[in-house]
Amino acid sequence: MNAKAAQRHGPPPTSDETNAVLRRLLLSDGRKHWKGYVLAFVFMGTMAACTAGLAYLMNDAVNAIFVHPTPAAVWAVSGIVMVLSIIKGASAYGQSITMARIGNRVVADNQKRAFDRLMLQDAAYFGHRHTAEITTRFTAGAAGARGALDLIVTSIGRDALSLVMLAGVAFVQDPFLAVIALVVMPAAVLGTRKLIKKAKTIFTTGFTSGVKLSSIVMEVFQGIRTVKAYTLEPVMRERTHKFIDDVEINANRLVRTQAKSSPLMETLGGLAIGGVILYAGYNVIELGRSPGQFFSVLTALLLAYEPAKRLSRLHVELVSHVMGARMLFDLLDAPAPDADSPGVRALPRPRGRVEFKDVVFAYRPGENVLRSLDLVAEPGRTTALVGQSGGGKTTIINLIERFYDPQSGAVLIDDVDTRTVSRTSVRASVALVSQDVYLFSGTIRENIGFGRPGASEEEIVAAAKAAHAHPFIMGFETGYDTFVGEHGAQLSGGQRQRIAIARAFLKNAPILLLDEATAALDSESEAEVQKALAELAHERTTIVIAHRLQTVVRADRICVIEGGRVVESGTHDELIARRGRYYGFYFAQFAHESGNADSSVGSAVESGPDGDLLRA
Known part of the structure; x- marks a missing residue:
């Protein structure tokens, strides 16, 4: 992928862009599936409550066993712990299934939307982008939307709720210990801010490398015959290994960046727990307070450790998902040049008269392929386009199909400008058979x-x-x-x-376009295909492109296309008699069959080669 293709991925999103992407996700997919997310929140809230309940019960459990041994209290506390564990497990299962179903639906919906949008792009869109880039946006974009929503919902519903409830337990048992615990989370969040920007940059670079890798692997597999014919295995192996190494390096950089939040949490968490142990030990040993409170707060802190660590990494881990979602939105927001305007009329089934009237067209600005082209293909007849490569013959086919529209002039079907009717109706009236x-x-x-x-x-x-x-x-x-x-x-x-x-x-379309339909065939296959094409062209408006002139000698009209214009037209006999450009092409192809160009031409005209493409 070239530099321009890489630039299309855009720079890493700013905080405002990240917030805009998340807001759009919540207002689109989040709102669409709000009932499912509410159910998931209920499950996660139940899990958080059970976790907090288990921490709270540690006070009674420790006191019932070690301070005031009471068998009945032990049985009661054990029973409650078991019940809470069962409820927590069932809630975890429900939350997992609910989130998975919503996530799968989010991916499916966004892939459908992305595919539908891609179907509204014109040929130029696909010509400017590698297939690997398009498919990566299609898959990674939908997965990014799901990942971002999953991360936000689970962070709020599971981790934040658990943290709040466990902090509540700590406050109830010992407010001072709770204050020590609450110092950890803000410090951890502040410590990861610098990692976020770095993670965004690494992900952008990694995505570019990944697309490059997919591109080259796809090209190697699709062109495997050429690779083997030219013994390019070592070259392709070296190129592919280089891209694989680039992807690996970027993946390792991203992992290192994400992992840097863990040591920060480990350090701050250890400091907090050490402080709790020191304070609690002093209270139990020196002041004679119940050890149950200490164990309850310590349990709450230990259970809060994982949710706090996940929350501290939230912004760093959210980067890749947000950028994937942004790729999806870039695709969904792209203009749809192949979409018809609302209310545009359909082209009635035509008789099949095709006319180019003063048509100018360029694939790139300033590089005209067709230059004031005038051309008519009469209904029910065969019009052949001949000439050197690059003259504009295939472009004429592309404009009839409305793969592109001319910059000026008009393409008419039965005197109707094709730009004034729907593309679907134009293409429904045309059948294309090409060499490829x-x-x-x-x-x-x-x-x-x-x-x-x-x-x-x-x-x-x-x-x-x-x-x-x-x-x-x-x-x-x-x-x-x-x-x-x-x-x-x-x-x-x-x-x-x-x-x-x-x-x-x-x-069964009334207009038939044949673009070098037999050029790559052997003589036996060509004879069979010629027969089929002759039957297909019967009573249809047929426009055929051919470099092998013996396949079009019996066309109703032959047009020589050079420099984006029709420089010569007529029947085969008329053009041979003029001894112009067509005569030169024909003589060059068949001179080897006879030392006399006129005799070879006369022989061809009288008998025609076996299996001529189109017989009038």
Whole structure:
């Protein structure tokens, strides 16, 4: 991940930002689940009361056993201690289950919200960010929201209540001893303030390193064939180990920072307990007071030690959760450029006339890809886009799909500016088959069915047959229930293409976009795919991108795209006769078949190569 990507994580939050994040969490998820949190508070309050009760009973227990031995009192105190312990255990179970269910719901709700927001981002959003960064925000953000709420609720409901009740026991038994105990908590909190800022900085650095590690590991696994083909294992091993070491170093720094609060509490707690023992011993030995009070206060102090230590670390441990929640809110608050405006109308099912009118478009400011482009694709006919790479052909496809909108000019479907209708309705009218087929993890049936969710089994099979995919599908042991693997890795290139074509058949859109759909196939697979594409293009407005010109010689219209403009257009015969740019491309591709360019061209025009992509 580059420096700009790292900057997107932002600096560590200030105290005001931390408070704002916590306030938002409490007003959103906290308020939504307030009934569950109230129940958890009841359980935690019961636990705190039982803990305080056990400390209070130490006075009676010690006196009943050692000062005024009374069997009946011993039995009574023992019974009460057992009952309180059972109630405390049951309350602990109830609190744990309640908090876990609420936490799981908080994670699920926020992941749904984050995913829905991501679905409203445009192609540029995903192009500027690594997949690892997006998935980390998606998972760590929801977990951070849960962790922050859990920490706040348990700190108040369990630790703070326990501390207050145990302090109350100490006050009842001996106010002076209680004052000694109460000195510990404020001093511990003040002592951890300097650790908070350091923990925030370390967590930010650690998150960046973690995203870098996830990015490189994901890329290595996805490109494993390239890694092995170029024997890059040592290089990738060295790079990955470096990032792993960075993550480990930052994790150790964060642990050291968090752990520094423990020695502070250990020291202050030991001083407080030592002072209590000295004072109590003097009272018992010199003044003859009951030892029960001493043991009761000492028990309260010892039981209060862990809650006080957790509270002293609260701000330090809250840092990572707050920053995770902030990542979630950054995602939820991001603009949604792919969302349609309220009330926007839908595009009626079009005849399929596509027109680019004086379109200017740039992915980056000042670097225009399309320059005042004018282009028309007539309904029911095939328009081929040819030209050198970088001329803007794929960008034309992207604008038709409304993955992007032009900076000026208009893209029209049936004379309707696509920016004035919903994106969903535009994309519902368009089917795309590209060279880079994307199949989702799942079965062949599921991947074809994505063309039209809810389609019947008969419709899926019919689409597969139309795409010439049914025979090879039935050749698998499990047929349509065959799992395709990650990105369709269990299928060949030709099989993946025919699954994609079946998906397009099932969608049955009036406009068909073909982006180098056969470029990466062998001749046998290409012949099968060509047949399927020819059937799919029948009576549809088809716009096809091809570098291999023999696949488009029979298109109704061929447009040569250069420098973001249409520099030449016409039928194959017309363009050959002009001996312009198209003629030059065609001659360059087929000159090796004949010493005479005209004879090779004439042969191709008369017979056409076997399996031409689109037959008029």
